[in-house]
Amino acid sequence: MSAKHPIIATTGSSGAGTTSVKDIFDQIFRRENVDAAFIEGDAFHRYDRDAMRVKMATETASGNTTFSHFSPEANLLEDLRDVFDEYGRKGTGRTRHYIHDDREMERYGLPEGKFTEWKPLHENSDLLFYEGLHGCVKTDTIDLARYPDLKIGVVPVINLEWIQKIHRDKSTRGYSTEAVMDTILRRMPDYVKYICPQFGQTDINFQRVPIVDTSNPFIARWIPTPDESMIVIRFANPRGIDFPYLLSMIPHSFMSRANSIVAPGAKLDIAMQLILTPLILKLMERKRRAS
Template sequence: MSKKHPVIAITGSSGAGTTTVKKSFEHIFFRLGLKPLMIEGNSFYRYNSIEMQQRIARAQKAGKNFSHFSIEANLLEDLARTFKVYGETGSAKHRHYVRSDEDAKKLGYPVGTFTPWQKAPRGTDLLFYEGLHGAVRTETVNVAQYTDLLVGVVPIVNLEWIQKIHRDSALYGHKPEDITDIILRRMEDYVRVITPQFTHTDINFQRVPLVDTSNPFMARDIPTADESVVIIRFKDPLRFDIDFEYLRAMLHKSFMSRHNSIVIPGGKMGLAMEVIFRPIIERMIEDRKKA
């Protein structure tokens, strides 16, 4: 953790909605005039897309599962080192994973490959990470220890699957049955790697639909924000000076479900992030100036 060079990490599964949360943070950074170093979790994949498919095929032939959720499929020691070095120096090495044709045109490298590692420019105000493994702790690596704010994005699992199926179908042209196979293949790592992270996060956002999602593999639509509620859980409300009475006043129709959890209408999620995170980030920047 670092007062001088803060590190913020958003962690969640594929289809959880971390990209939407990332956009909310980007709006806050813009309004506060901050320059973040943006780090994407897929830039720490260990293998390019061809190598990954080979590894998956080899694992399946041996009766095992392998996925991007797996510890072994990612450079998590490098991710932890990136957080640590940035916290100490305000700079770090980074690269990009080329995920789409649009990325390929912009970055000049084929889809499914990586750009070369390069040193990030100095002068950024904080590091912002969005990906699968921002709060990972194992016997050999502890990514979470180098963060100043850890946020988990955790819709209930049926909703997460619906979102993933619709997203991957729309963006990448995948067939729903192929996406279902991916979900099943990743399940062991989801339980072993992804889920435990949300014990270590400082704040979790869990969206819960108020419509029937009992068969996510047949759902035609993603439940809308107005058809959902969001449970916001604070691991230690005192650490960030969370004023629940103020939150309840600002977020109409919200209520406390536990001493550290507030439930809000789904349509208020963006406002909730503004109300919760802006003061935290402002405090980080003030501490940074003092440091």
């Protein structure tokens, strides 16, 4: 953790909605004139798409049927640790970009599934923002959770997470339901071992819970809408959180536990704005005092 060069990590599984949460952070940063440097977890995959397919086939042939992007071995976690460490000490580091779709292909001039070259983060940023799979991960040799000053978990209930992943992968990547099911099964051991434990390290978790039937996510025709969901917001340390104010500002919200607020799903944006803006400004004030 660093007063002069703070780090925010937003972590969540594939299909959890971390990209949408990043958009909300973007709004806060623009409104509060915070110059954030961004890194995405996909940039720290060890293999591009073609190489990953080959590696997975090799692992499967050798009897390892659980190798996936969730696996530490499939990611450059040491490099990510070094970026967190360097940024915390000096406000510098490097990243690259993974090409996801046609829009990014046009922007970067590279095929889908490839990486851009490594480049330094822009100079004199106010903070570093990470969004991806492993922002708070702990392994036998790596402890990334010790670096961020603010750790946010984005955690839909598991069936909703699967529904979102199935619909995304089928619509944008052309995968069949069976192919997505195979991916989910392959990832499950590392999901349990490396993804879930991160949400015990986070400062705040935002968990979307559908209020419609999602019993069989593999036949769901639609993703539950925000209006068909509730948001459970859990604070690891509720000390200093003005719960009466939040309840008064977020319509139809209530407290389910001493450290948890439940709000309508359509109020996620306003809830995050109200909760996160003061925390970001606190980081900026601490940075100013340390400079």
